[in-house]
Amino acid sequence: MQITFKVYRKDPEKDGKPGRSNYSVELDEEATVLDGLLKIRDEMDDTLAFRASCARGYCGECTMRVNYKACFACTAKVSAFTKKSPEILLDPLRNIPVIKDLVFDWDAFMWNKITAVKPWLEPDESSTNGENLLPDSTMADLRKVMSCYYCGLCDEGCTVLPVDFDFLGPAALTKAYRFVFDPRDKAGRERLKIAEKPKGIWDCVHCFEASEHCPRGIAPTERIISIRDKAFKVGITNEKVARHHTSFAASVKESGWLDEGRLALESEGLTNIKGLMKLLPTAARAMARGKAPIPYLHPKRPGAEQIKKIFEKGEREKK
Amino acid sequence: MQAFDVLVIGGGASGLRAAIAVKGAGASVALITKVHPLRTNSGLAQGGLNAPLGKDDSAEKFAEDTLAAGDDLCERDIVRAFAQEASRDVIWLEHVGVPFNRSAEGRIDLRQFGSNSRSRTCYTDDRTGHIVLQVLHEQFERLQIPSFEEWFVTSLAVDGSACVGAVALGLRSGKLEPFTARAVILATGGFSRMYLPSTVSLGTTGDGQNLAFTAGARLMDMEMIQFHPTVFPKGQGLLISEATLREGAEIINEKGEPVLESKALTREKICLAMRQATQNGSGALSLDLRRIGKEKLASRFPQTLELAKTVAGIDVTKEPIPIRPVAHRPMGGIETDADGATSVPGMFAVGECACSGLNGAGRLAGNTLTEALVFGRKVGETATRHAKGAPVKGFPGSKLSDEEKRLAALTSGNFSGDSAGKIHSELGQLMNDKVGLVRDGAGLREALERIQSLKERHRKIKLSNSSRIYNYALTSALELGSMLNLAEAVALAAQARSESRGAHRRADFPERDDQNWRCHTVVSLAQGSPQVEKKPVAGGA
Amino acid sequence: MKYAFYPGCVSRGGCPELYPSAVKVSAKLGIELEEMKDVACTGAGVLPQDISDPINARTFAKAEQLGLPIMTICSTCQGVMAQANYRLTSEPEYRAKINREYLADEGLEYKGTTEVKHLLWILFEDYGLDRLKSQIQRPLKGLRVSPFYGCFLRRPPEAITPTKELSRRKNYLDELIEILGAELADISGKGKCCGFPILSANEENSLAMAAKHTGEAKEKGADCMVTPCPLCHLNLDGNQPRAEAQEGKEIGLPILHLPQFLGLALGFEPGEMSLKRHIVSTQTVESKVSMLA
Structure with missing residues (x-):
């Protein structure tokens, strides 16, 4: 079949402006997008730059967008993308600095962020003889997380990265999970502190886009939530988040439901005058519309006593 | 100029392990790798890595199995030392974080794999390479070792007789730069991409072997190419772990009847049995994974399920997957001693690019990753000792400008019409047809002639892409040059060895000939041409 | 059609215009609501699962007693409850544990039959588009x-x-x-x-x-x-x-x-x-x- 590839181009040695090149390629029915690209580079245009390594779905190196859908060039069958028209658009992933053509900056996008979570086990140097005895259930969970092939699709789907490129992102935070929940790691509390740093777990909006985009079913969003839950249990170290979560929990615990006015005040910190002043315009606007909830005037729900009991039991459980 | 005590070339399992060992031994070290370490071919390993950890097992039994798979061409002392040290290195790997599958008691679970006579293969589902690679990379990052990723080494620097560094092209910067070192460790992996299809990544092109060979090192046992029996042969070739066989899968003929009488066979014996079956009219062969059962498939072979679906479009829980033997890993490579030293002072080699004689004429399934660990550690320690005693040598003055000129000549012309890809496809087909699972004298002669003409065409390649930034046409042309040189060495060694042994099968010499051929082949360059010699197997009986 | 109505905290707190609109619209459409008054906040993705799952299991058990599906008017309430309900219904052992440890002393048990639906879903899946169109x-x-x-x-x-x-x-x-x-x-x-x-x-x-x-x-x-x-x-x-x-x-x-x-x-x-x-x-x-x- 004859396919026209319309490929994103950018040459850092010329004007660096993005453009597109069209290539008409004869391919067989079974061909993948990578087959097409290799053929183009080999026979038609040797200036075209794209990455690929394993060429069969193991490694994530050839991640790109095919007809705007992020996937792997090596497993994307051309026939699956040409049902409506024999044209295929190829672009680099979104929201990532492009170096040349389909080659984008993996370092800035993902590798440097992974390095930022100190992605190595701190082993017990004193252990000598034999392996650590550990249940397979714990190991199976880590194996699942480590089936990640660093393809970047979770980061590409992330809702936060488009507004803040410095957010660590789901790939790096999922890597952090692998150490937070590895019983062999001796870094202990330090692990959570690393994950809780600015641009870390508390900047995640837990929108589940990452989980939806992960081709391996690793569920990065749930992994981030697990780290947060663990931090909640042992004590959140990010002060503002700690204030917010403590206030939230206290109001649900005491009355069964959320006291939003109190939450707003306590999140800023009751002694943080500057922070509280900042709330004033919003509060004034809300008040003018008759919708600002009045803090601490918060009646208990029926059943609140029972909820408090559950709460206390849950808190004991998680310690 | 970048200067280090030790320079490691290649970011796979062997290279990472070696770099960790060098740093641990107190020398300065840097890694150069043409793809990010987590994208290297080590990540494709599936089945597991051997260590004699079982109650019924011992280093001796492990050594026996390794020797048997090597078909009497192994260096026995090396095998015995390796079998002794394997457990320690695998336990180290567990301590630094590999989440091995566990037994009910919480110990590392062992699976029976290939022709191992005991259950001794440690594994992480069917993603062992991928996960071991990650853990090695984690520890590598922990030591904050400088890592030059997406740097392509174009040449080694040899001053007098000693290796003193390398010249590498930064794919991102487009700059050619010299790296000096007192010792260089080559850990660049295999060269099976000279076969199409094969089981390896696009970059498994024998760069390191060719760098060493052209710098004066020798290549050993190059004719020994292991074919893998259970590979879906379409596209690039998709390996289905042979571990599935011992877990219940069957190789079946068109009628659905099992083809193998036993599964405790070496890979070449399974391959030969498959070939025999096809010649006897079995029709196309396939691998029936349904016999393993859906649940066990999902829990122990999740990657196989996934990739069979995405790459081959086959749901292996519902139907058999077509297979045939496909080129997998070479046993041969850069000749080294027991510690990874080559015949060139200051030059070391480890892993699949090296040949110490550990694997003889056939590698035991599950030994590749263990070899990377044991020999990676050893070569790191040895290279460090060498570096500490080696005098500082200057980088040869004209080296960099020579390389500049060589690359400029390749990239300054008009597109020659001929292309690396076309030559590569012809080479891949040729190697499969004439230097494949079974060879003969006439075919090998023809192969050598055609390799000559392919080399001639390769020399004339001109690229229209004159940029140095991410110029993959340039690196592909260089990789093809390596494969052509090594293909010639493979065919020459195969032509010389007039017997059948291990992975080397000659239709015209079907028997093993211990009298004449219980010895290695060694290929070296003499006045620019490759020469084959014999080298006795040491270490006695 | 009748639902156990779970209004959530914000519909009467930060967005007090939501609750009355929802009640009026439901009445006009003929959707009968029985408001759940003795149940708690879902946890909103802020409280950890070990606390929020039991609290939500309690809510589901209460609706189960009423024999009614739950109607929500908040994507967050809906999402958190649906995620909890997914865990509680797909893992019977987990549900049994929560029943035993958290709900039993109030004499409650969640059997896993409660459906939780946002008003938007109800319109499409229960109410029916033809009926809706006729009301416009x-x-x-x-x-x-x-x-x-x-x-x-x-x-x-x-x-x-x-x-x-x-x-x-x-x-x-x-x-x-x-x-x-x-x-x-x-x-x-x-x-x-x-x-x-x-x-x-x-x-x-x-x-x-x-x-x-x-x-x-x-x-x-x-x-x-x-x-x-x-x-x-x-x-x-x-x-x-x-x-x-x-x-x-x-x-x-x-x-x-x-x-x-x-x-x-x-x-x-x-x-x-x-x-x-x-x-x-x-x-x-x-x-x-x-x-x-």
Whole structure:
């Protein structure tokens, strides 16, 4: 079949402006997008730059967008993308600095962020003889997380990265999970502190886009939530988040439901005058519309006593 | 100029392990790798890595199995030392974080794999390479070792007789730069991409072997190419772990009847049995994974399920997957001693690019990753000792400008019409047809002639892409040059060895000939041409 | 049709216009509601699962006793409860543990039969579109509307869109806009996060996200945006002036709650839907609607 590839181009040695090149390629029915690209580079245009390594779905190196859908060039069958028209658009992933053509900056996008979570086990140097005895259930969970092939699709789907490129992102935070929940790691509390740093777990909006985009079913969003839950249990170290979560929990615990006015005040910190002043315009606007909830005037729900009991039991459980 | 005590070339399992060992031994070290370490071919390993950890097992039994798979061409002392040290290195790997599958008691679970006579293969589902690679990379990052990723080494620097560094092209910067070192460790992996299809990544092109060979090192046992029996042969070739066989899968003929009488066979014996079956009219062969059962498939072979679906479009829980033997890993490579030293002072080699004689004429399934660990550690320690005693040598003055000129000549012309890809496809087909699972004298002669003409065409390649930034046409042309040189060495060694042994099968010499051929082949360059010699197997009986 | 009504905290707190609109609209449609008064906040994704799962199991058990499915009017309540319900129904051992350890002393047991549905889903899956269409008294012709779902009404798949048929849930709001006679002003961010969850942790990012989505709708010529999630409303409406200030652009996009939007088409006057309580003026919507009447 004859396919026209319309490929994103950018040459850092010329004007660096993005453009597109069209290539008409004869391919067989079974061909993948990578087959097409290799053929183009080999026979038609040797200036075209794209990455690929394993060429069969193991490694994530050839991640790109095919007809705007992020996937792997090596497993994307051309026939699956040409049902409506024999044209295929190829672009680099979104929201990532492009170096040349389909080659984008993996370092800035993902590798440097992974390095930022100190992605190595701190082993017990004193252990000598034999392996650590550990249940397979714990190991199976880590194996699942480590089936990640660093393809970047979770980061590409992330809702936060488009507004803040410095957010660590789901790939790096999922890597952090692998150490937070590895019983062999001796870094202990330090692990959570690393994950809780600015641009870390508390900047995640837990929108589940990452989980939806992960081709391996690793569920990065749930992994981030697990780290947060663990931090909640042992004590959140990010002060503002700690204030917010403590206030939230206290109001649900005491009355069964959320006291939003109190939450707003306590999140800023009751002694943080500057922070509280900042709330004033919003509060004034809300008040003018008759919708600002009045803090601490918060009646208990029926059943609140029972909820408090559950709460206390849950808190004991998680310690 | 970048200067280090030790320079490691290649970011796979062997290279990472070696770099960790060098740093641990107190020398300065840097890694150069043409793809990010987590994208290297080590990540494709599936089945597991051997260590004699079982109650019924011992280093001796492990050594026996390794020797048997090597078909009497192994260096026995090396095998015995390796079998002794394997457990320690695998336990180290567990301590630094590999989440091995566990037994009910919480110990590392062992699976029976290939022709191992005991259950001794440690594994992480069917993603062992991928996960071991990650853990090695984690520890590598922990030591904050400088890592030059997406740097392509174009040449080694040899001053007098000693290796003193390398010249590498930064794919991102487009700059050619010299790296000096007192010792260089080559850990660049295999060269099976000279076969199409094969089981390896696009970059498994024998760069390191060719760098060493052209710098004066020798290549050993190059004719020994292991074919893998259970590979879906379409596209690039998709390996289905042979571990599935011992877990219940069957190789079946068109009628659905099992083809193998036993599964405790070496890979070449399974391959030969498959070939025999096809010649006897079995029709196309396939691998029936349904016999393993859906649940066990999902829990122990999740990657196989996934990739069979995405790459081959086959749901292996519902139907058999077509297979045939496909080129997998070479046993041969850069000749080294027991510690990874080559015949060139200051030059070391480890892993699949090296040949110490550990694997003889056939590698035991599950030994590749263990070899990377044991020999990676050893070569790191040895290279460090060498570096500490080696005098500082200057980088040869004209080296960099020579390389500049060589690359400029390749990239300054008009597109020659001929292309690396076309030559590569012809080479891949040729190697499969004439230097494949079974060879003969006439075919090998023809192969050598055609390799000559392919080399001639390769020399004339001109690229229209004159940029140095991410110029993959340039690196592909260089990789093809390596494969052509090594293909010639493979065919020459195969032509010389007039017997059948291990992975080397000659239709015209079907028997093993211990009298004449219980010895290695060694290929070296003499006045620019490759020469084959014999080298006795040491270490006695 | 009758539901155990779970109004959530915000519909009477930060967005007090939501609760009465939902109640009025339900009554008009003939959806009978029995409000759940003795149940707690879902945890909203803030409380850890070890606390929120038992609390939600209690809510489900109470609805089970009533023999009614639960109706929510908040994407976050819906999402958190659906995720908890998914765990509790797909893992019987986990449910048994929670029953035993948390619910038994109140004499409760959750058997795993409670359905939790957002009003939006109810319209499509229970109420029926033909019946809904027959109730429309004021087709919202000429009103350009952008949808904004709230993450938890679209993901994660196992809890929200477990079957191929139910994957249509990702499009309900788009469909509803057109069913009610309005024009769809589609935006790429309709299924993304509004930014509310990180308002406390990273206000700058939170406001940037609010500005991005409302700004996109404005560029697409929307008169307003409609959302089934009051938390999205808090950020998109309540914080819109701050988002405008931070990003240095004027947006001025009215944000309607789903029941308000529905109510206008059912013939309610803007005043009856408490549009005056919004932070961003809804004047443009009101005048367009009044022309239709």
